[in-house]
Structure formats: C-alpha cells, structure tokens
Amino acid sequence: MAVTKKISLLILAIVIVLFAVSWIAKTGTFEDTGMPLGLSVRDGFLVTFAAFLTLSIFSFLYKDNPYYKFAEHLFVGVSAAYWMCVGFWSTFVGNFIPKVSEGLSNFFEVPYKGFDVFYFIPLILGIMLLLRMSSKIGWISRWSLAFIVGTTAGLNLIRYMRSDFISQVSNTFVPLVVDWQGFGAFFSDLSLNASGQLIMTMSNWVIFIGVFCGIIYFFFSKEHSGFFGGASKVGIWVLMVTFGASFGYTVMGRVSLLVGRLTFLFHDWLGLIN
Amino acid sequence: MMHKLLIVMCLLFIAGAGYVSAEEIPDSLKPALPSDITIYPDSGGNVAVIYWFPSADDGAGKNIVTGYALYRSPSPKGSFEVIDTVPPGPNRYIDFLPIDTTVVDSGAPFSPAPVTEVTLADKDNDHGHAVIVKWKTSADDIAGSPSNRVLAYNVFRAESQSGPYLMRGQSASGDTQYDDVGSKEREARDYMPDYTDYYYIIRTKTIEYHPGHKDYFYIVRSITDNPDNYRETSPLQFDGTIYTDSQVYGPVQCFGQWFNSGLIPVLIFVICFTAITVFMIFRARRGAELFVRRLAGIEAVDEAIGRATEMGKPILYVLGLGTAAEIATIASFTILGRVAKKVAEYQTGLIVPCYDPIVMTVAQETVKASYMDAGRPDSYDENMVYFVTQSQFAYVAAVNGVMLRELPATNIYMGKFFAESLILAETGALAGSIQIAGTDEIAQIPFFVVACDYTLIGEELYAASAYLGREPVLLGSLKAQDYAKAAVMIIAIVGFITINLNWDWFVNLFRVAN
C-alpha cells in the first residue's frame, strides 16, 4: 500500500513538473509572436491545461486512474453549467424578458417586444418542473412533464407519419430500370460510376428488396417458414450489411476525433506540425 | 467586376466609418435603422419612391429617433448629398429625380408588353393572410433566351383601388406566380388582415433605361437630437430601368381554412393506425388469442438458463443505463421477470447490478414476484438486485469486475445501452459466458452483434417482452404494428408496380402538401 502511494506521489510530481515546463515554454512561444506577457502567460496556461486534460483522458486507455476521473468530471460539470447559462440567456432573457417587462429588457439590453400575458404559462410550467427538487410537492412537476410529453408526442406523431412513414414508403416506389433507352444504349454506356445507369438500377432493386425483406424480418404475426423464412433470411442479411456499414462509419468517426485531438497535441501544443 | 468592387469598397468604407464613430458613441445607444426599406420607380422612372417602416426606436424602444435623413448619390461610393429630412413615423418619400436633359431622346423607348390574365386567389390550406397572384407572362418575356429584355416582375399591393401601392416582392422572368404571404401578427410590419379587399398591380421590369435616366443610390439615416448619434444604411440602389404596369386587378380577400386538406394522407394513416391499435388492445384485454411467433432470442434465453443450471453458475442480467420510464427498460423488466421465474424454478443464481435507483426498485419487485410465481418465495434474496452507481464507466467497471470474478454462465443485456455496450460484451466474451443482448439503440446493435451469441434487434426486444408478458397494451400494439407493416408491404408492392407502369395516380396519393 505504501509503495503504491509513493508511486502515485512520484507520478503527481512528474506531472506537476511537466506542466510547469510546458507552461513556461508555451508562454515563451507566444511571447515570440509579439503577444504581451500577460496574455502569453494566460494562453500558455490554457494550451497546457487543454493538453493535460487530453492526455488525462487518453490515460484511460492504459487503466482507469484519478487523472482520467478528474478530466471526466470536469467535463461533465463544465458542460452542465454551460448549457444552463446558455439556456438562461437564450430562453429566459432572449424569449421571456422581452415579452413581459420593459424594465428588465432594458436591464438585460434586449429589445422590448410588448407585454404578452401568454408567456406566463411557460413560466409557471417551468417553475412547476423545478418543484421536482422537493420530495413533498415533487408530484406537481408531473403536470409539466405531462405537458411536455403530450405536446412532443403530438408534434412528433404528425411529423414522423409524414417524413418517416408516408414519405419513406413512397420513396420505395422506384423504377425497375432507370432511363431505359433499349439494350443497345444500356450496353454501349455501361459504367460502374455511382450515377451510372447500371448502378442506379441496381440500387433501386436493393432499396426495394431490402425494405421488403427487412420488414418481413420484423413481422411477428407469422412463423418464419417457407417464403417468409427465405425473405426474412434476406432481411437479416440486409440488416447485417447495414450494421457493418454503420460499424465502419463509427470507426471512421472515432478515428476523426482521435485525429482532432492528436492534431491539437502535435500542432497547438508541441508545434511539431503546421 | 469593377462595379462590384466599388460596391464592396464602399461597404467597407461605411463599415469602417461606422466603426470609427462607434468609438465615440456606444453601439447600444445608437438608434435602430428603419426596416424594410424599398425603393422603386414611379411616373415612368422620373420619380423614386422610398418607403420604410419606422425604426424600432421610433416611438418605441429607446424612443430617441427624431426623424430620418435621406441622402442620394449617382454612385455608391460618390459623395452622398442630403435631399431631405422627414419626421418620425411610418413614411413614404417621393424623390423627383434629376433628369439628364443633354441626352438626346432617339425615338420612342422600348416598352414591354404588360402581363395579362392575372388571377388572384386566397391561398389554400393556410391560416389566412396570404394571396396567390398568377399571371400570363409579358409577350416580350422570352424566358431562357439571351435576348430576353424582361428582367423580372414586381408585385404591388394596395388596400384601395387608387393606392398607394406597395411593392410586395419580385419574381424572375418566366415566372407566372407570386405568393404574397403576410404576417398574422397585428403588430408586425407586414401584417396582412384577413377579409380585407386587396388590389394588385404586376409590373414588368426590363433591363433597359430611358434616355437620360440612370440608377441612383440612397442612404437612409435614423437621426436623433444629438447630430453625432445616428445610424445609417449602406447605399441602397434605385433601379431606373424601363417598366410597364399591368392594369389594376382585384379585389381579392384572404382568409384562413379550418382544415388543411393537404395533410389528409397523414390523417388517414393516423386514424387507421390508432383504430387498429385500440382495437387490438381491446381484443388482447378480452383475452383473445393473439399469435406472436416464437423468437429465436427467447429460446436462446431458455437454453442459456438451462446451461447455467448445469454448470452451477449464476446468470448476470444487465438492465442498461435507461430510466424506468423508457420503453426498452420496461420491456427489459418483462424479460427479467421471465428469467427470474426460470431461475427460481431451477434454483440457479441471479445477479442484477443496477445503474438507476428507481430501476433497481422495480427490478427488485419484478424478481420477487417471479420467485412467488415459481412457488419459491423462500429462495428470494434481496441482494440479488443491487444498486451500483450512476456514473457510466464506473458502473461498467463494476459489472466487468462481477463478470471476471463470478464467471457467470450467461450474461443477458436488455435495455438502453450507450458507449459501454462493447466494453461489457467484450469482457463477457473474454470470460467465456454465453451472451444474449437486446436494445433499441441502433448505434449499439452492431457492437452487440459482433460480441454476443444472440442479439434481439430493435423491435424484437419489444416483441420478446410482449410475447413473454402477454401484457394487453404491449401485445395489442405489437399486433397493430404488424398490421401496419403488412399495409406498408402491400403499398410498397402496389407502388412499385404502378410506378413501373407509369400510373402516377397511386404515387400521388402519398404526396403530402403543406
């Protein structure tokens, strides 16, 4: 136990020394660009601190540790506070104040838009929502929640029906052949280009068969045997290909984020690349 | 190019000038600009009509605007001379342009044919406050041709036949329609009351000038008592090209409709789907036998429980990170109930680490009830279901620890999962457990598919829950969804056939208007 504690203290000491060295070095670099000393010290600290946090998060790849926990909790706390501040300024000050009070509008320097009594309804619902924090009268917040759930459900039902149901169903109405001008024209211009006739025609087939078999896979009222069984097998293949593509995209996305952090470390912090 | 450069430089200059003066008077103290400034020609181009809505600080806001000063210059970067100062309030200013009389008028100027066959109608399926103006293009408008001399159509509207006519908007040459949409807010600038007579003029604009006429540029300035405290617009162009007005058309009135017929397809689908759902739920409540096929995933769960019994090792059940209100978690409770019942029957161990305290309470009740059902209330141990932590990765670390220490025969993951899905499933695979997962988080399914022996994909999770629980609401909804899916399949096939036979009527049934 004592050995672990000693190692932890040693690591902490190394981290502090490296942090100080980086801060001083970065301050020097900023000063060389003609920045005043005060700003250089500030920016030097900010870049060093950002690099420290990045490396702290990376350290999780080795093992969970206090540095990772510190960075993670800092991130969670800062984001929560940021969202709260933006919410206050954009919703409360931006939307509510200009509709209820001229004095407050002038205080917050937003243009007054004239009194509107209806704006007190969301205010009351908002206050009711905050009552959740009380264990005695917390039930009142359910009225606001019911309002949110009800309106969102109603709003979404129509939009989903339209965009994700009707429009998507009609998107499967696709021609069997795209721009058919006879076999001669088809074979003379046979290209594997993504906007070529062959590929477009094939993708139409894939769309139709994929949607059809995919739905059959998720059809629970009939046993998967015979034609249904075959079609649902095709459906599961389509799903697996989709998951594969989605997995590949995820890998690409994660690598991009890693590249972003490494670019910060190599460029902004260490100055290895330009 | 040169012309554009000049405008750009001028804008820069003004921006620069604005910046300099901003140092003296803070921006927040300056008056707001008037809005919706439009400048259009009248009297054959001899007159420029400048129209604006008052500044936000005119009679309201900071209430410091004492009037508006108008400046004019033949070039955007030339020296702007003040032409007049007008009092505050909504305003229209008529500027008689200086005509260059030295230019010799060489014969009658070109005059485009006016638009004809203008029809005015209220816009359908809206809340009112909009009129659709349609016309037949000018005989001189040869849209698409490089020699076309007609540039655009301006639409003017007035509330009485004699005017004043205000410009509402512009349509390009070749266009035959303009939707004049106003605001329904009484205090808005472009408030367009319903049930009011409107008259329209459509102006055919060309690209040519009268001899001696040219373009001018105007600057409008909001002024205050303090001559240094003002705000001005960038140069606004007055377009002095030749035009011909149509005759006056109207009157027309706009009004709102109670029912948007464009959304009928949506209404039909909503009614049908709701009706089937309610009907199926009623049937399920009355105890009708609603067939749901056996899911391979459920069989896998049964097999896995059997295997755990044989091996004498416990079963780990993870409910995910969702709250107790989420559908995936609710579905997971049903499956947990079934698993717990089997576990109680076979006297196998069960471990349920929870992320959410409320989920834990519900899970405890579920497991307890299952042990009762199985007739083994004595075997129930409250410590089977326990709360871990509400920190995502700490929870994962704890569950991973359980997997590696207890080496459960089977790991079941059902519910909402996020970034932890792969970490959990990977550790379980390393520990050699049989793994069954189910989630409706599409982004996480691929991870479960690669690392688990069996995965319930999306809706299968709900289906499994309905199959096991026979809960009327779940079962009825599931059946209703199946009917909807059958309908989709039939519609897709019919649509596929009709579009290939070029029968557009069927496809048009699915067109949702706005």
Added chain:
Amino acid sequence: MSNLGLIISLLIIGAGLLWLLIRSLQGKEVERRIIFLFIGLAVSVPLLFNITFSEKATPIVKALYDKIDNLPEGSNILLSFDYGPTMAPEVQPMSDVLIRHVLAKNHHLFLMGLWATGQSLGAEAVDRIIKGDFPEKIDGIDFVNIGYKAGNQGVLNVIVTDFRKLYATDVGGRDLDSLPIFNGIKSLKDMDLLISVGGGFPGVKEWVQFAGDPGNVPTGGGSAAVSAPLLYPYYPRQMLGLMGGIKGAAEYESEFKRHYERFKDMPEPGVKMMGPQTLAHLVIMAFIVIGNLSYFFGKKGKQS
C-alpha cells in the same frame, strides 16, 4: 529526410503487425493496450509526415455542392451548427468549407444552432473564416448569426412559420428587423437551402422532418460518421445531399478547391484527416484479418 522517417515508421507498423499475427497464431492473448498503441501510431505517422490523398466527390456530396453552386447569387442559405466541441474535429471542416462556399458565391448566410454549443462555435467560425477570408462581408448584410434557442425540434416547428416568434435579435443583440439581411425573410420557407451540420439529436434528421419536409425547402447536411448511415434513407428525395463523416468533408473540400482558384491555399482539415484515416483503416483491416486467421488456424481456435 521526412520520407525516410515515414518509411521507417511504416516498416515498424508492418513489422509489429506481423509479430502480432505470429503471436496470435501461437494462441497467445494480445493485450488491448497494444492495439491502442497501433491505432495511435497509425494516426500519428501520417499527421507528422503530412500524407494526403486526392478525393473525388461522390454523388451525394456533389449534389450538395452543386446546389450551392447553382443557386443564383444572393440566395438565402441557412447553416445550423448542431454540434458541440466533442464532435467538432469531425464536423467543423464541413461547416468551414460550407461557409466559404456560400460566401464565395455571394449568397446570404444565416447561421444558427439547435445545440447550445452551436452558438459559440458559429461565432468562432465567423471570427476565424469570415473575418479572415471575407473581410468585405458585413455582419447583418451578407451574413448573420442568430444563435441558439432551446427547444430542439420545437424551435424548427416555430421558425418554419415565423422566425420572429422565437428570435427577436441576433447574437449581437440587434433587432432582426434592423438587419438588411432579414428584409423580406419571414420564416424558414424564405430560405433557398437549409443545411444542418451535426451528428446527434437534434440534427439533420430533425431538419428534414420539421423544416425541410413541412416547409418544402431543400435540405442538406453534414453529419458525424456515427449517425450518417441513419440519414441515407432520406436521400435524395427528402435530403438533397449529405457529407457523411470526415470523408464527406474531404470530398467537398477537394471539389471546392478544384473550382475556386482563390481558395487553393485554404486549410483543408478534411483532406488532411484522410491520411490518418486511411492508415488507421488499413491497420484495423489487418487486425480483422489477423483475428480471423488466428481463429481459424491458430492454436487457440483449434482447441475450442
């Protein structure tokens, strides 16, 4: 010199993979930290040695590019920043090149955000790109940032009929009615193109559902790779084009640079990221091959 370094690094990675193959065929466990190390190397090497590849726009990206390019000058284009700093490395290159393209074509640019973090990212883009590359563009005349409003898709539901019901001012506190760019702009329906750049909720999908479809306005987007596959069903009828992940951004950047001589020296973070992407993907593919080989032919695989 740098070529030599590159070759040595690639040789190290190759030799390491070979070592991994042999080890795993022998049935030995490969610790996951070693895999992290390989990915770290595969990403760092192309960054340090600046390896880039040329990109060609695929139809789905080209569709978005062509739309912006073919709109008449002075069209109104709205760009929504629906992301936060955590997603920025992946999607910021998209918003950057879109801003450049829109302003280079002399369109009117409206910036907003459905994510709270989008507001400051939008302001940062104004400082970095517009002030840097387009000093002649004036805030309030050529572009405007109206910022963020809470309400997710509810915001879209309102501004699809009226901006001013939710937005009284731009981020600078100026009344929308005092801004020339807002002359004649009432709602999203007055836009000629809506573009959402993001990757979570709310994002491109919500723009299609709550703005594009009901308002009948062409809608396009840029999306983080993770959610890109879920958006393909909307292409091309409900969503005219999409940049999916950094690859989409790189394609757009190349297409833009090919046509705009003036921007041939602009930074191209998307294209730069494709070097590390390519090598990282090759390494991951090698892992998949190694994993399968050891499963089918290795000692451990045969045992089970």
